[in-house]
Amino acid sequence: MAPTAEHGSAPYPVIRPMLATVGPLPGAAEEAAWAFEVKWDGARCIVNTPGDGTIRLVTRAGNDATTTYPELGPLGAQLHGRPAVLDGEVVVLDAHGRPDFELLQRRMGVVNPRRTARLAMEYPVHLVLFDVMYLGGSLLGTPYHERRSVLSGLRLRGANWSAPAYVAGHAQQAWQASLQGGFEGVVAKRLASAYLPGVRSPEWRKTKHLQTLDVIIGGWTEGHGGLTGLPGSVLAGVAEPAGLRYVGSVGSGLSDRERQELARYLGVIPLDRSPFVNAVDVAGAHWAEPRLVAEVAFTGWTSAGRLRHPIWHRLRPDLTHLG
Template sequence: MAPSGALPILRPMLATPGPLPGAGEEDAWAFEAKWDGARCIVNAPGDGTLGLVTRAGNDATATYPELASLGERLRGRPAVLDGEVVVLDSEGRPDFGLLQRRMGVTNRRRAAGLAGECPVHLVLFDVLHLDGRPLLEHPYEERRALLSGLGLGDGPHWSVPAHVRGHAAQTWEATLRGGFEGVVAKRLTSRYVPGVRSSEWRKTKHLVTLDVVVGGWTEGRGGLAGLPGAVLAGLDGPAGLRYVGSVGSGLSGRERRELARYLEVVRRDTSPFANPVDVPGAHWAEPRLVAEVTFSGWTSADRLRQPTWHRLRPDLTRLD
C-alpha cells in the first residue's frame, strides 16, 4: 500500500498469446495496435515531474529525457499511466532496431544527445491511478474513457492512439498494412491486474512467410555441438545473394541432423553472400538449399526480425 498522497508502485499487466476473438464474441472486446517497443509505467505525481519504470522494474527516467514535458502537462493531475516507448521510422512505423540505440542509456549527457538524433515516442493506452484514486478494479472501457479525458492529445513525444470496439478483422488488416507488429485484444470488462499475464488480454502477431536460401550455418552449443544451431539465410538480389539473418528458432533435433548431412555435401570455403555476414564462426555452404521461414518484419539493417524455421523446401532446391 502506497503512503497517503504517494503513487503506488505497479507492474504492467501482460497479454496472453492467442487468436483474435471471433465474430461471435468480438463485440465484447476492444482492439489496439501492438507496438514493437519497450513497455513502461509512467508515474506523474502532479508536481510537474515524471518517472518512468520499465517492465523489469528499472528506472528509465534519465534514459528518455524528451518525455519529461509530459510531467508538466499532467501538473495537478497525479496519475499512473501504462504505455510503450517506441522509435518511429521515416514512415511512422515502430522500429525496434532503432529503439535499441536508446535502451539502457543512463548517462544524462549521452541520453540527451541520442534524444536529438533518435527521439522516442510514448504510446499511452491505460490509466491505473488518477487524482489519488486507484482504477485497477474499474473495467478497461472506463479506464480508456478516463485516459481520453485527460486531454493529452498528440504531444511532442507522446500520443493516445485510438482503440476499436469490435471489428477484429478490420483492425487486423489495418495494422498489417500499417507495418505494426500485430493486434492486442482487451476484454471491455477486464480489470487491470499488475504483473499478471491475463487471458483477458490477447496478443496476436503478424507473421510473414518467406522462402530463403541457405548459404551457411553456425554450430550449436552444448547438446547441439557439431550440429547447426542456426542457418544463415539469404535472398537473391541484383548484386547476388544478400544475407538477411540467421534462423535457429523452430528447428527440431531431427531437422538439425538432416541439415548437417545436407550441409556437409554442399560445404564451401568462402561466403556465398554478396554482403558482409556479421556472424562469428560461420561455416559456408553452396546456396542450394531453400527453406521456408516466418518472421515478423524487417529491422533497420534489413535483417529478418524474429525469424522462425518452418520447413525445408526440397521442391525448390537449386541445382545451378
C-alpha cells in the same frame, strides 16, 4: 494489494505491466466483447507521478528510464494534481510515421545527460499511452473500457506522447488498418478485463502480421549445451543478380528433429568459403553449398537488409536451389 513507493511528496503504487498472450484474434462470434489496439514495435514503459509535476519512467524489467527519455518529462505537468500510474509503449517513428525498433535501440539504456539530450533531438521518442492503473486510487479492478474512459478524460496530448483510441468489436477492421498502416500487429483486450500486474493473461491477446519468404541456406552455426554438434541457427540468403545476399540467421522455431535433419543434409555439402556476396557478421560460421531452401516467417526488414524476428517454418525440398 500492490506495494507502494515514495517519489517526491506523494505515494503511488508500484505496478508491474500486465502482459498479453500470443493468440489469434477473437472470432466474429465473440469480437463484440473485445477491444482492439495497434501493437507497437517499441519498449514497454510505466509512467509514475506523485502528482507534483514530475514523472518517473520504469521499463518492463524494472529499470529507471527517466533520464533516458528527457523529452517525456513535460508530461508530468499534464498529470499535475493527483498521483497516477499509466501504462504505455515508447517508440521512435520513422519518416513515414511508423515505429522503428532499430532507431529506438539507439536511445535505450543511455543515461548520460549530454548524450540523451543530443539523442532526443536526433531520434525523439513518442510515448503511446493505453492504460491507467492508478489515479488518486487504484483502478486495477476496474474494467478495461472504464480505465480507457478515465485515460481519455485526462486529455494527454503533446509533441512526444498521445493516447490513441481503441476499436471495439471490429477485429478485421483493426487488423486491416494496422496492416495498411505498417504496424506490427494487433493487441485484443477483453472490454471487461481487470488489470493484472505482472501476469501474462489470456484476457489480452497479441497477434502479429507475419510475412513468409523462401531463403537459401548458405551455412550454419553450432548450438550450445544439448545442441552441441547440431545447427543452432542457419545462415539465410536470397538470390540476387550479384549473387547470394546474406539476410540473417534463423534459429527460432527449429525442432530437435529438424536440427538433426539439417545436420545430416549440411554435413554432405560443406564449403570452404562463404557463398554470400556480402559480409556475414556472425562468429563460428560453418559454410555450406547454397542448395537447401527453407521457408521462414518474419515481421519486416531492418535498415541493414536483415530479416526482423525471423522464425523457421519448414525445409522446402521441393525448391532445392541449383544456381
